[in-house]
Amino acid sequence: MPVDLTTTFSGHTFRNPFMNASGVHCMTIQELEELDNSSAGCLITKSATSSERAGNPEPRYVAVPLGSINSMGLPNAGIDYYMKYALDRQANKADSEPIFLSVAGMSVEENLKLLRKVQDSAFNGITELNLSCPNVPGKPQVAYDFETTKIILTKAFEFFDKPLGVKLPPFFDFAHFDAMAEILNQFPLTYVNCINSVGNGLYIDVEKESVVIKPKNGFGGLGGEYVKPTALANVRAFYTRLNPSIKVIGTGGIKTGRDAFEHLLCGATMLQVGTQLHEEGVSIFERLTKELQEVMAEKGYSTIDDFRGKLNSL
Structure with missing residues (x-):
């Protein structure tokens, strides 16, 4: 039985739901082009600030046994750099699916x-507003401040009429799921992205009796297998609370096709890969696509819509 991974998102059709997580393999135009030429269904740029940022001192990203820990500090080439790439791509690949531009x-x-x-601008893709920047010293995550989140979205939608999604940090309490969903449902958002890294973990090198990253005395965001249960919980929590018009992108702990299947089963429409993309490179998308198709074939599913969001409870 043929398995179709085609995904419809924001009025566009993508060949599969896989893309990079913002921050991984998307800092430079070369990396973005490698993504664009890979088996990924789409791509997103590095979260851009108004001007170029060097980010935090290194080491700031370390692979650890069940994933990664990082405190990057938003290194990026600035909004003009990524905007130029996006507009050049629009002009030269007019028939291609749009990309995501993260700010x-x-x-x-x-x-x-x-x-x-x-x-x-003339940008006609999808914009992601990153409300989860846990790795900038002295700055709280915006999305943990519900009042500020509402203020930003209220002011943004006074003038912004292009497709817009928000990237969220993980939430851990039902009251917070409820409160954030109540805010998000007041706006014509295209999607929410769950989750950014689980903030302020600490990994220790016992031999050196030391932390492993330099910024913030070793405190950093966790990614990879460590965070998958939290990511799945957030995908499910927001899928069941948000207006059906607001889609969910699942991010966190996707290492295999089965992980991807779990995110989709919880209600995700698109899937972003971070830690494992960092470790494996863009060839991961070919493997994940194949593995997801195998899982679906085993279960007798021919399309993602056959099972998306249909997680059973006991």
């Missing part, structure tokens, strides 16, 4: 400035 301001004002720049 992350360091303040309410900068977030709105970045969105205004996208709004005033």
Whole structure:
């Protein structure tokens, strides 16, 4: 039986639901082009600030047995760099699916400035506003401040009329799922992305009796297998609470086709791969696509819509 991974998202059709997580293999145009030429269904740019940022001192990313720990500090080439890539791609690959452009301001004002720049441009893809920047010293995650989140979205939708999604940190309490969903449901969002890394973990090298990353005295965001149960919980929590028009992108702990199947079963529409992409390179998308098709074939599913969101409870 043929297995079709075609995915419809924001009015566009993608050959499969896989893409990179913002921050991984998307810093430079060369990396973005490698993604574009891979088996990924789509790609997203590095979260961009108004101007170039060097990020935190190294080492700031370390692979650990069940995933990764990082405190990157939003290194990026600046919004103009990624906007130029996106517009050049639109002009040269007019028949291709659109890409996602990620922006992350360091303040309410900068977030709105970045969105205004996208709004005033010819960019016709999908924009992601990163409300989860846990790795900037001294700055709280915006999405943990519900009042500020509502202020940003209220002001943004006064002028922004292109497809817009938000990237969220993980939430851990039903009351927080409820409160955030209540806010998000007030706006014409295209999607939410669950989750960014689980913030402020600590990994220790016993031999050296030391932390393994330099910023923040070793505290950093966890990714990979460590975070999959939390990611799945957030995907499910928001899938069951948000308006049906707001889709969910599942991010966190996708290492195999079975992991991808779990995210889709919880209700995700697109899937982003971070830690494992960092370790394996863009060839991972060919493997994940094949493995997901095998899982679906075993279960007798011919399309993702046959099972998306249909997680059983006991």
